[in-house]
Amino acid sequence: MTVIFLLTITFIAIGLFEVPALVKNKHWRELTVFSVFFVLAFVLALLQASDVKIPSPVRGLEYFFGEILKLSY
């Protein structure tokens, strides 16, 4: 629980650090892209902090290259 709390605090800090300047300068396009990646990063970190097993991308690469393309030493 402590980890999730600390994580939330960190992400709120990141948001407070970046968003006011973007809103003040009316950089709406930047704000949209920032929000998409911010939410993605937060969800990834939250899932890891709450011990959800996320499949490793390396497994996917190994399956794709080793089993489908048969390119492996």
Added chain:
Amino acid sequence: MRLERGIISSSQLMFLVAGYVQGSVMVVGYTNMVTKQNTWLVVLSGLAASIPLVLVYVALANKFPGKDLIQINRIVYGPYLSKLVSASYIWFFCSIAGFMLSYVGQIIKNYLMPETPKFIICIVFAFICAWAVRNGIEVLARTSVIFVMIIIFVILITFVLLLKDMELTNFLPFFDLSLKDFIQGTHIMMTLPFCQIMIFLMLIPYVNKGVEAKKSVILGLIIGGGSILADTVRNTAVLGITSTIMGSPSIESVRLIDLAEIITRLEMLVITLLLIAMFIKVTVMYYGTIIGIARLFNLRSYRPLVLPIGSIIVSLSILSFDYLNQNTDFGVKIAPFFTIMFEFSPVITLLVAKIRKLPE
């Protein structure tokens, strides 16, 4: 429109390339598993094989002056297909940064701080990289000059201090290498340390004299390759065939330095080398990812993206590998094919540009 206001000189580009290649000094230690005592041979052949590809990258950059890889893709492949190609490049940069960060975490956890969780090390390291990226390319280029000097100094001093432990018979038998192992070793050496400098296609627009970029990239590649060669020769000469079973041959060989029981435990020097070389490598990859995303979405500034992408890279580094052996296994078997796909595609881009007679 320029995303980055900073400008670097061509000599700074040389040091940046050298530092980037030196970032793999410790990572390529696992090639010993494949080529045993002949690793020095595959370092040389990998360097020779990567120079034509690097010349292609420079030719591509000279054909489209002032444009980075994402803009070149857009010109060559058109507005829709280019989005897909660029997105896969960005995924490649991001994942390599994650894997390298994971390697730093594993080595520090294995050799220095066994009780510390890996994610703490990764977060602290990534924070420094994020700080460097936020400050722009000039800061990174200026620090790389000092860092490359330190790395060369560390490699030379450990080489000299280990001279009395070296046995040249460890290199025998010469050329006792099957063709398959030779090709595999050359492939690993070509893709992992040398041809990854494809990322500099994202940075070459910020060099003040684009024409001289060719000389500095090749020189930087040779400086980095020389460092890797010196490191490999030292490890094989000191450790011999035992280096094939070690997680990090560099640390294990430098551990043996013992000068009248006063100068001992110098593996800290190697860890310093790992940290500063990896700093350059991870930061350049991170920077390439950020600039790529900002370019793909036509943003006016890349700075807001630094922290979210950094967080994604840290998550990626934590969930990709649990143990050092997984990292090694991936690096020996799959990673050469994964990276060659992206490192070879600028050749296709250049060919398509030649056929379509671009730029008009």
